[in-house]
Amino acid sequence: MVKLIENEIIKTFYKKRIHVIAGILLVLIALFAYGEHYTLTRTQDRVAEQLGIENAEDWKNIIGQQLLDLERRLDNPYIPDEGKASIRVRAEQLRFYLDNDVSPIGSTAARFMGQFIEQSIFLFLPLLIILLAGDMVSGEVNAGTVKLILTRPVKRWRILMAKLLALSMLEMFVIFMMALFSYGIAMVVFGYSGFNEPVITGFRVVESQLDTSAVKTIPQWQYLMMSYAIGYFVAFVIGSLSLMVSVIVRSTSASIGIMMSTLIGGSFLSFFISDWKLTRYLFTVNLNLTSYISGSFQIVEGLSMSFSTLVLLGWALGAISIAFLVFTQKDILA
Amino acid sequence: MMKKWIWYTVSTIFILGISIFAYGFGQAISIGIEVNQAPGIVQPAPEMTVEPQMVDGVLAMGDSLARGTGDETGEGFVGYVVRGLESSNGEPLPLYNIAVEGLGTQALLSQINDPQTREGIRSSSLILISIGGNDLRAIERVESTQRSQYFKDALDIYIGQLGEIIGIIRAENKGAPIVFIGLYNLDYSPSNQERSEYLIEWNQSTQKVLESFEGTLFTPTYDLFKLNLEDYISADGLHPNSKGYAAIGDRILRNLGIGKMNMPNQY
Numbered sequence: 200m201v202k203l204i205e206n207e208i209i210k211t212f213y214k215k216r217i218h219v220i221a222g223i224l225l226v227l228i229a230l231f232a233y234g235e236h237y238t239l240t241r242t243q244d245r246v247a248e249q250l251g252i253e254n255a256e257d258w259k260n261i262i263g264q265q266l267l268d269l270e271r272r273l274d275n276p277y278i279p280d281e282g283k284a285s286i287r288v289r290a291e292q293l294r295f296y297l298d299n300d301v302s303p304i305g306s307t308a309a310r311f312m313g314q315f316i317e318q319s320i321f322l323f324l325p326l327l328i329i330l331l332a333g334d335m336v337s338g339e340v341n342a343g344t345v346k347l348i349l350t351r352p353v354k355r356w357r358i359l360m361a362k363l364l365a366l367s368m369l370e371m372f373v374i375f376m377m378a379l380f381s382y383g384i385a386m387v388v389f390g391y392s393g394f395n396e397p398v399i400t401g402f403r404v405v406e407s408q409l410d411t412s413a414v415k416t417i418p419q420w421q422y423l424m425m426s427y428a429i430g431y432f433v434a435f436v437i438g439s440l441s442l443m444v445s446v447i448v449r450s451t452s453a454s455i456g457i458m459m460s461t462l463i464g465g466s467f468l469s470f471f472i473s474d475w476k477l478t479r480y481l482f483t484v485n486l487n488l489t490s491y492i493s494g495s496f497q498i499v500e501g502l503s504m505s506f507s508t509l510v511l512l513g514w515a516l517g518a519i520s521i522a523f524l525v526f527t528q529k530d531i532l533a
Numbered sequence: 534m535m536k537k538w539i540w541y542t543v544s545t546i547f548i549l550g551i552s553i554f555a556y557g558f559g560q561a562i563s564i565g566i567e568v569n570q571a572p573g574i575v576q577p578a579p580e581m582t583v584e585p586q587m588v589d590g591v592l593a594m595g596d597s598l599a600r601g602t603g604d605e606t607g608e609g610f611v612g613y614v615v616r617g618l619e620s621s622n623g624e625p626l627p628l629y630n631i632a633v634e635g636l637g638t639q640a641l642l643s644q645i646n647d648p649q650t651r652e653g654i655r656s657s658s659l660i661l662i663s664i665g666g667n668d669l670r671a672i673e674r675v676e677s678t679q680r681s682q683y684f685k686d687a688l689d690i691y692i693g694q695l696g697e698i699i700g701i702i703r704a705e706n707k708g709a710p711i712v713f714i715g716l717y718n719l720d721y722s723p724s725n726q727e728r729s730e731y732l733i734e735w736n737q738s739t740q741k742v743l744e745s746f747e748g749t750l751f752t753p754t755y756d757l758f759k760l761n762l763e764d765y766i767s768a769d770g771l772h773p774n775s776k777g778y779a780a781i782g783d784r785i786l787r788n789l790g791i792g793k794m795n796m797p798n799q800y
Contacts, residue, residue, distance in 0.1 A: 428557025
């Protein structure tokens with residue numbers, strides 16, 4: 200089995216899929232970083248103008264002010280404990296900026312990495328994975344090499360299993376590249392790593408409203424680990440779906456096309472989430488998992504991290520089962 | 534040779550990745566559990582809920598000036614006034630400050646309508662208010678040809694809201710004096726005539742509304758800052774600093790006749 204997996208991975212490399220994906224990642228990350236840098240200077244000017252900051256040192260005074268105000272509010276006995284959590288985490292963030300001499304307006308490599316995965320998890324990352332996985336089976340059918348594989352004395356399901364596992368490993372490789380490239384490019388552009396910076400998380404929805412009573416801070420590196428782990432999970436789900444489509448459809452272009460249009464078309468349906476209950480079971484609307492930990496999610500009744508995770512898992516397992524069923528039964532040789 | 538390298542690299546990265554993945558996912562889940570176990574509230578408390586009985590204390594409300602933003606010591610004119618009263622009376626005075634930075638008059642009106650705030654108003658012996666600055670500052674973002682109309686509309690709305698606010702306070706508390714501080718200018722130069730005129734008219738209209746109620750005291754700040762901008766404004770260029778706030782607080786205390794305290798609870 201290990202040999203089979205190894206074989207599959209090498210095949211992918213030879214098809215230069217990974218190279219193409221790496222190239223796309225590099226270009227996009229570089230553009231994103233440059234764009235961020237560009238808007239940064241303009242944002243700084245705007246903020247400086249608004250607050251009347253004469254020079255860069257003044258942000259410390261302002262932060263100091265805000266921190267003082269927050270700390271006084273924490274001492275206020277008239278605020279119930281539940282309301283204090285959001286004040287406390289904001290104060291922690293401000294204290295960090297002051298203690299470490301980091302301007303909250305600037306950007307750091309860690310922040311950039313986080314932003315990139317947050318932005319790409321629901322569309323860009325799936326597209327890359329579709330590119331990777333889309334022709335795992337249909338490509339071989341097209342090229343005719345599938346006949347060579349199937350004539351060997353290896354059980355069919357083992358072949359597909361090897362492809363699936365190889366895919367899982369390659370998805371990890373893509374995530375790794377994403378992390379590496381975004382870190383590298385961001386370090387070049389921004390310079391400061393900022394892995395210890397506190398990030399606020401712990402948002403939840405209680406009775407259809409954003410509840411911030413249990414928010415807490417975690418260091419940036421921990422937040423990144425969580426985000427990228429979630430990213431891998433999404434990659435795995437999309438990969439499984441692509442594999443299934445690739446097994447069912449015989450043409451590579453159709454396979455990739457179907458996945459892409461489902462992805463993009465499906466995201467439009469997220470408009471109807473609140474009303475048309477059925478749409479929330481689509482995989483496309485549940486892809487934005489990182490938004491649950493970053494607090495930027497849309498509040499919809501019943502939609503939560505666990506719900507979305509389970510829905511996606513269901514789709515993945517379903518897709519894998521169908522893929523195996525079809526691959527072992529279908530007459531591909533005809 | 535190359536093939537082996539590819540295989541080794543990918544598998545190593547996979548093994549590393551899976552461990553990180555497991556850790557990361559585990560973290561996300563444990564935070565999720567931790568978060569769900571913490572007692573929650575239906576709405577995040579917006580600064581407001583009152584529990585204890587406030588008896589004969591000072592109530593401060595409004596925007597960042599009432600909050601004391603810009604004051605290095607943190608007390609603002611509110612703290613200054615309270616301290617002044619305490620040393621004059623010889624006994625501590627509870628302070629209840631519900632001001633919020635950036636608050637507009639509409640938001641203050643909503644805040645006042647909260648039953649808990651009303652309770653606070655009922656049991657106060659002095660009320661300090663600073664509001665309107667944020668409403669008027671919005672005019673700077675309006676195109677210059679439309680400013681004059683915008684100002685008229687904004688002023689009308691503000692006067693209506695102010696009247697409601699003072700009305701509600703008076704309905705809950707007939708006796709406590711209401712002190713309202715006026716707006717100052719950040720640029721008194723003659724070239725900025727338009728701005729000065731708006732401020733002056735705004736302040737005058739405010740005073741008129743206040744005078745239509747009993748027991749109110751409009752305390753101007755316009756003149757206090759005119760010659761002292763350098764000394765009285767904090768680093769952010771907008772709020773007063775400690776000295777600036779002291780000047781305001783000082784004027785309020787003198788207006789209240791500190792030393793000769795006269796704060797009846799019933800008219």
